[in-house]
Amino acid sequence: MRKKIGVLALSLASLGVVWLLLGMANIVPFLIVLPQETSIRAHASFAVLFLLIASWAFWNED
Numbered sequence: 001m002r003k004k005i006g007v008l009a010l011s012l013a014s015l016g017v018v019w020l021l022l023g024m025a026n027i028v029p030f031l032i033v034l035p036q037e038t039s040i041r042a043h044a045s046f047a048v049l050f051l052l053i054a055s056w057a058f059w060n061e062d
Contacts, residue, residue, distance in 0.1 A: 006057025009050040016047030 022028045 002057045006054045009054035009057060013047045013050035013054060016044070016050065020044065020047065 019028060
């Protein structure tokens with residue numbers, strides 16, 4: 001089960017990195033704009049969060 005969670009987290013983290021690269025090229029929105037809130041740069045947060053989850057899932061994997 002942990003391995004499946006790790007693979008899912010790695011794939012979601014790679015999507016976050018692709019979002020970052022496409023945002024730098026102005027192909028997709030770089031910021032998430034919510035009404036009455038400041039702009040959010042979520043791509044980096046998503047990538048780091050999912051990489052942390054993946055590192056937990058593959059810890060001591062034999």
